[in-house]
Amino acid sequence: HAGGTEETLKRLSIPEFRKRISDEFKTNTDYENWVLNCGWKNIMITSVQTGSNKCLEGKDMIEISEIRQQSPENAAFDILIEEKGNVAMVIHWGFEEDVLQSMCHPLQMVGSDGIFGGKPHPRLHGTFPRVLGKYVREEGALTLEQAIRRMTGAPAQLMRLKDRGLIKEGYQADIVIFDPEKIKDRATFEEPLLEPEGIHVVYINGKLTVYHGEYTGARYGKVIRRFQSSKINKVATFQDR
Template identity: 50%
Template sequence: MENKRAGQRAEAELLFRRATVVDGTGASRRRADVAVAGGRIVAVGELAGWRADRIIEADGRVLAPGFIDTHTHDDGYLLVHPHMKPKVSQGITTVVTGNCGISVAPLVHADPPQPLDLMGPPALFRFETFGAWLDALRDQPANVNVAPLVGHSTLRVRAMRDVSGAATPQEIEAMRAEVELALRAGAFGVSTGTFYPPAAAASEAEIIAVCEPLKRLGGIYSTHLRDETDDIVASIEEALRVGRALDCMVVFSHHKVAGKRNFGRSEQTLAILAEAARSQPLCLDCHPYPATSTMLRLDRVGQSSRTMITWSKGYPEAGGRDFHELMATLGLDEAGLLEKLKPAAAIYFVMDPGDVERIARYPLTLFGSDGLPFDPRPHPRQWGTFPHILAKMVRESGLMTLEQAIHKMTGQAAQQYGLQDRGRIETGCHADLVLFDPDRIQDRATFEDPIQVSEGIEGVWLNGSQTWDGHQTLPARTGQVLRRETSPV
């Protein structure tokens, strides 16, 4: 769409002057003014004749589309902490929720099993339908937009008396019906997490049957693979078969190859995915750290060079301590310590930095924080993922250009998830914007001190309203529950 001619007088609510625009398409940066009105971008270019209620003198700082966090577990955090400080302080304006087979809805449960308890307090599991949770988000908007997935593990806990076995035909039908209800209510798709106990017994046939509405109604199949270690190839092939059976996009969650003996295997897995992408739609997400975080599991402990406990209900003093140091201190073996700590969660140093970098720069990779927001000592990815990428992978190492990184964070993510008029700085698009200093942007969250605001994010706007001023959140609360390929509702 053609922009207003230089010198033509026009009105805007917000005007950025002399910004370095990285527009989210992958195109080269350019100097431009950007005008916003009615929650949308109304002009981009030389806008010398424009007036505005508020003018931001960008003076060459980067103006980019708001970042899209494609992998979160923020389902409940959105309601409890709608300011969303861990995310807006990174420049994030949209979060994809319900990943890894875990969503807070549809489930009413006083004591949800692991890993559902990683989502936050049991009181969050109070929504009988997926639509009821979406209605709660609309009634109490947050400082980010939401693109929701419904979790297969959550459906299993809801429908089955015993999740340790195969689902009966009646239980499969009950789950399939819930998937259809969720998709019609606004879910973007279904996520699975067959790595975890509630869904480990689910067969490929069960998953296809439960997710059948995706084939008719459209949507995404997002998966935490059954195995990310020795059997990763078989797990990838299973996910690809599910995607073909459902005729839908497959998202490979937090793609990794875990365990020392698998270091370097990302060359193999990415080659498999590149070949598959020639005949079926797929993408993957990752975060930029060589450590992951989830419930405490001995298989993960055995695969990791170090395991740090983030929280423990059985032995709260364990938070922040090393698993093997605790074994020595308490005189317990691995099984005995697990029994003492559980339920618990941990950070696992389980990946090769070379694999992390190779996956991050792969053309079909998007970025997601995968943080656990209610953890008292979260993985630093919850607060630092996007600035970490821009500081370490762009400015310091040159692993990718600024334009390439921003494209993955914005326009490419919007395209893969079907977000209409998002992820680009273009006339007519929603005014989800982030202003930052590329020379100063820096994550501060560390494994030892993870709750730290990053530097260099100077302003964030959500649907035209400011949510972050460089120092604190602002109560814009203009977040929308998005719909795939249609306008927000």
């Protein structure tokens, strides 16, 4: 990756570099080697930019290598070159037992890094309803109150958001009204954009945004910027000098 995306893509066009990378996929443990750890079958393309490669979205690298009649590594190299590096993926790994154990830990918080575009990971639409439906109602891994705190107050505190995360006077009214007996995720790897069930009303910054499960079209969200005190600014200025 030295030199940025353009230099990376140039290297991927050089046969000796391609061979070196292909060999390291099989043995190198010095980095997060998903090919070695999980195998090509468990690496799935979720999003590309060009129309000619849209047919690859939602397919794993073994399927893609068969479609393109290439080895998985050469298919990966060529797709990256064709897409100028704009490729997103999902990797299947881990064990449900580990997730369940993590859910029970008192410091656990709920979040998602789902990426929009193509056929994304179902966590994009399903993370929070899945916790409430599966891990609270079905598995009993944590209580409803614990789950809500780990989705709201705890992460807001960690991120030092001074007026969010609690229903409290003077705080921004970000409120989700849902049915704890019905809420569940519906998104799957095959249909990742399916919306969850059981959410009735959503307020963002005190404004009605979802009503009876339907989006109102309102756009009341805003970028939250980190608060900087004058003391922090002075330290930063001194260090810059």
